[in-house]
Amino acid sequence: MAQKANPIGPNILALIEDARIDLARAVLAIREGENEPEFNLPEETPNPSDEESVSEFRQKIIGILSDFDLDELRPAEQRCRRIRALSDSKGISSLATIVDKQFTEEQAQEIEAQPDPLCRSIWAFLNTRQTFEDAESFHFARQFRDHGKMYDAFEVELEKAINLDANAIDETALASKITEVLELKTICTVKALDLPSTEAHPTSIMLIVRHGGPLSSVHDHRDDGRRGTIYFRPPNEATLIYTPSKRQIEICADSPVVRQKVGDAFAEVTLEHDISQKPLTWKRYNLSRFRTSLALSIPKIEGVEIQVARVLEVEIRLGHWSRKLALKVAIDDDIQEIATRYLGRGNIFRRAASFSRIGIAVKYNRAGDAKERSLNITVSGVKSCNLQSNKDPDERSLGFALLHEWGILSAFRQIDNGDLRAMFAQLVDLYDLEEDEVTGGYLREIGLDPDRLIEGGLLERRDRQDVVLIDKDDIDGEVEIKPSSTPGMVSATGPFGEDAGEHPAADLERYQLNREWLQETVLKLIRPLLTSKGAQVLDQDLVLMGDMGTDGHRKPVYFARRLGNPQVINKLDQLLRAxxxxxxxxxxxxxxDTLTCLGPNVVVPVLTHLSDEGEDLVLSRDALAQTFSSGRNVAAGGSSVAVLKSGNQSASLCIPGKAPLAILGANQIRIFEKLVTAHLAGSPDVKTADLIEDTGVKSPQQAFKKPMWESILDVYIAKGSTRGYWRLVV
Known part of the structure; x- marks a missing residue:
C-alpha cells in the first residue's frame, strides 16, 4: 500500500525545527479566518533548555499537523514563508532598518533579546504586525528593482532641490490625492519612512500606500452543496521610494496604471511639481542594437566634442537569469574585434536573445575648454542606468543625449487622446488577444508603431524570435533565424541547412503587452459614454464599467474580451445570469463574431459601432442605442420560446421571463432544439434516447461542462414527469 505523502510544507517544517519552541507554537496556533482549521496544539511548551523534551514536542506538533490536508495547512505555510523571508539574507537588514525607525527603546530591547534572526522575525510578526508588514514592503521594494513587471522608475525635473524627509510629508493630503486619481471607493492610507544610505543606495524616503483594489468576486461552494458568490475588495499595496539626490521616484505595484498615477500624485503633492508642464520622465533602455554591432558612432552634441565612445563591457543571459556570459576589455581595445577573434565570427554576442548589462566609456571636452573629460555609462536591463545617480547635471544630460542618439534610450511620452482615438480599433484588437506577447510583424499588419506604444507604456520590448514557422516554397516548418549582412534583415535557415531567405528583423521582434495599462486605456476611451462611472473587475475577461441612461432607466455597461472562445462565453454567461x-x-x-445576448444583456461589438463624427466619443451613442433597442426583447427572454442561432456553433436559448442562455456546439444546440420543438408541439417530455440521438453522448449532461450543467439543471432543463424523459423548464 502506498504511503501517504506528508502534507506539511517546507516553511512550516523549518519553523518547527529551527525556531524557539514557544515561538514556533505561537505562530502555528494563529487562525486568521473562519475557514482555517483549529490545530488544537498543546498549550504548555517545554523548557527550551530541556533538549529532549523540546525534541519530543517538535515531533508531536509534526504528528498533529500531518493529519490535516495540504489545503488546510496552506495559510500556515504562507505565514511561515513570510516570517522566514525576513530572517534570511537581505530580509534581516530590511527588518532591522524598519525596526530602527519605528520601535520604542523598550520594544528594541525585547526584539534584540531574541536569540537569532528567525526568532526576531517571529517576535515582530506576533507582537508588532504593522512593523513586520512595513518591513516586508521595504524588502519587496528593494527586490523588485530587478523585477520588471512590478517596478518602474521615474525621474522628476525639479527647478531646485528640496530638502525632504519623512516628517515633511503630509500623509493625509497625499492619501486624499491618491484616492482621487485612482478613483478609490475605500479609504487609502499612506505611511512615510526615512531610509538610511547603504553601499548600494543613497538616503531615501519610502512611502507605503495601502488601498482597496477593484471590487471582485469568486464562486463559493457552500456546505449545503449550493453555489454562491462572494464579493470582496482585495487589499492592494504600492511602495514608493524617493531618492532626493537622484531626483528619482521608484514604485513597486501590480498595475502600471497605479505606478504612474501614484508617482504623479507624489510629485504634485509632496514635491510641488507641475506634472502638466513637465511630466515625470519614464525611461526605457533597448540594448538589442548590440546584436548587430558593438561599435558606437561619434554623434554630434551641441557644446561638446566627443573623442572616444566605446563599449568596454557586455553581459548577456544564457536562457535563464542565473546564467550569464560577460566580456570586458580595456579602453584601447576594440571589443568587436576581440569578440570576433576569440569567440568566433558568429559569436554568442551576435546571437544574444537579451543583453543584461552594457558598459560604455566616453572621452570628451566641452566647447572652448581644452580639458579632457571622461564619462562612464552603465545600462543594466531595460530600466536601470547609472546616469540616474550622477550628481553632475551636465554629465547626466550628455549621457542621456548620447544614449538617445545611439537608439538605446526611449523616454515615456503619454499618447494624447486624439492619437489614442485614432488607433482605438487596433488597441481593441490587442486587448482581445489570448496571449500577452506580440511580434513586430503582427503590429505592422494592424498598423501600429511599436516604438510609439513603448513610449506610451502599452508595450515592453522583450527579445527576438530565434525560431519561426514558415510555409514558403519547399520549406514547411521551423526555420532558424540568424544575423544577416543586409542591414535591417535576418536570414532564415531550414531544418536541413537550406536557405529560407531573408526577413525584416523588425517583424521578428517580440513585445510584452502591459495588459493593465492597455485595459485602462481602452476603457478610458469608452467612459465618456457613461452616465455613472466606476470600474469593477468581475473576471479577468469582464469589467463592469458603470451605467448608461437616466435615473430609473439605467443600463449596466460591461466590457468583455475573448468572446470568440467558447469556454469564456460559458464562464461569462453563468456570471452574468447570476x-x-x-x-x-x-x-x-x-x-x-459572437452571440447577440450574454445573460440578460445585449452584446454589442465595439468595432462595428465606431463613431465617424469626429467628436470625443469613440463609439456612436445613437448606434449603441439602436442595437440595444432591437436586442432588448431577446435579452429579456423574447416573446416566445426559441433557439436563435448566431452561427453553426453558437446560439441563444430564449424563454420569456428568463435570461437567455448561451449554448455552444452542435450537441448543445441539437438538444435544446428538440426540447423547444417538443414544448411548442404541446408534448414537452422528450425521451433520453431521442434527445441524444446523433450527438455521441450517453446523456444530456455529458454535452455540457460540469459548472454549466449545474447552473442550468432545473432552471432551463429538467427531468420529465416520467423516468427517462427530459423537458424544457418554462
Whole structure:
C-alpha cells in the first residue's frame, strides 16, 4: 500500500525545527479566518533548555499537523514563508532598518533579546504586525528593482532641490490625492519612512500606500452543496521610494496604471511639481542594437566634442537569469574585434536573445575648454542606468543625449487622446488577444508603431524570435533565424541547412503587452459614454464599467474580451445570469463574431459601432442605442420560446421571463432544439434516447461542462414527469 505523502510544507517544517519552541507554537496556533482549521496544539511548551523534551514536542506538533490536508495547512505555510523571508539574507537588514525607525527603546530591547534572526522575525510578526508588514514592503521594494513587471522608475525635473524627509510629508493630503486619481471607493492610507544610505543606495524616503483594489468576486461552494458568490475588495499595496539626490521616484505595484498615477500624485503633492508642464520622465533602455554591432558612432552634441565612445563591457543571459556570459576589455581595445577573434565570427554576442548589462566609456571636452573629460555609462536591463545617480547635471544630460542618439534610450511620452482615438480599433484588437506577447510583424499588419506604444507604456520590448514557422516554397516548418549582412534583415535557415531567405528583423521582434495599462486605456476611451462611472473587475475577461441612461432607466455597461472562445462565453454567461437583478444591460465586446445576448444583456461589438463624427466619443451613442433597442426583447427572454442561432456553433436559448442562455456546439444546440420543438408541439417530455440521438453522448449532461450543467439543471432543463424523459423548464 502506498504511503501517504506528508502534507506539511517546507516553511512550516523549518519553523518547527529551527525556531524557539514557544515561538514556533505561537505562530502555528494563529487562525486568521473562519475557514482555517483549529490545530488544537498543546498549550504548555517545554523548557527550551530541556533538549529532549523540546525534541519530543517538535515531533508531536509534526504528528498533529500531518493529519490535516495540504489545503488546510496552506495559510500556515504562507505565514511561515513570510516570517522566514525576513530572517534570511537581505530580509534581516530590511527588518532591522524598519525596526530602527519605528520601535520604542523598550520594544528594541525585547526584539534584540531574541536569540537569532528567525526568532526576531517571529517576535515582530506576533507582537508588532504593522512593523513586520512595513518591513516586508521595504524588502519587496528593494527586490523588485530587478523585477520588471512590478517596478518602474521615474525621474522628476525639479527647478531646485528640496530638502525632504519623512516628517515633511503630509500623509493625509497625499492619501486624499491618491484616492482621487485612482478613483478609490475605500479609504487609502499612506505611511512615510526615512531610509538610511547603504553601499548600494543613497538616503531615501519610502512611502507605503495601502488601498482597496477593484471590487471582485469568486464562486463559493457552500456546505449545503449550493453555489454562491462572494464579493470582496482585495487589499492592494504600492511602495514608493524617493531618492532626493537622484531626483528619482521608484514604485513597486501590480498595475502600471497605479505606478504612474501614484508617482504623479507624489510629485504634485509632496514635491510641488507641475506634472502638466513637465511630466515625470519614464525611461526605457533597448540594448538589442548590440546584436548587430558593438561599435558606437561619434554623434554630434551641441557644446561638446566627443573623442572616444566605446563599449568596454557586455553581459548577456544564457536562457535563464542565473546564467550569464560577460566580456570586458580595456579602453584601447576594440571589443568587436576581440569578440570576433576569440569567440568566433558568429559569436554568442551576435546571437544574444537579451543583453543584461552594457558598459560604455566616453572621452570628451566641452566647447572652448581644452580639458579632457571622461564619462562612464552603465545600462543594466531595460530600466536601470547609472546616469540616474550622477550628481553632475551636465554629465547626466550628455549621457542621456548620447544614449538617445545611439537608439538605446526611449523616454515615456503619454499618447494624447486624439492619437489614442485614432488607433482605438487596433488597441481593441490587442486587448482581445489570448496571449500577452506580440511580434513586430503582427503590429505592422494592424498598423501600429511599436516604438510609439513603448513610449506610451502599452508595450515592453522583450527579445527576438530565434525560431519561426514558415510555409514558403519547399520549406514547411521551423526555420532558424540568424544575423544577416543586409542591414535591417535576418536570414532564415531550414531544418536541413537550406536557405529560407531573408526577413525584416523588425517583424521578428517580440513585445510584452502591459495588459493593465492597455485595459485602462481602452476603457478610458469608452467612459465618456457613461452616465455613472466606476470600474469593477468581475473576471479577468469582464469589467463592469458603470451605467448608461437616466435615473430609473439605467443600463449596466460591461466590457468583455475573448468572446470568440467558447469556454469564456460559458464562464461569462453563468456570471452574468447570476447578476440578472441588475436588469438588462449592454456587454461591449472586442470580439466581432459572437452571440447577440450574454445573460440578460445585449452584446454589442465595439468595432462595428465606431463613431465617424469626429467628436470625443469613440463609439456612436445613437448606434449603441439602436442595437440595444432591437436586442432588448431577446435579452429579456423574447416573446416566445426559441433557439436563435448566431452561427453553426453558437446560439441563444430564449424563454420569456428568463435570461437567455448561451449554448455552444452542435450537441448543445441539437438538444435544446428538440426540447423547444417538443414544448411548442404541446408534448414537452422528450425521451433520453431521442434527445441524444446523433450527438455521441450517453446523456444530456455529458454535452455540457460540469459548472454549466449545474447552473442550468432545473432552471432551463429538467427531468420529465416520467423516468427517462427530459423537458424544457418554462
Amino acid at each position: 447578476r440578472n437583478a441588475s436588469g438588462i444591460g449592454i456587454v461591449l465586446t472586442s470580439s466581432v
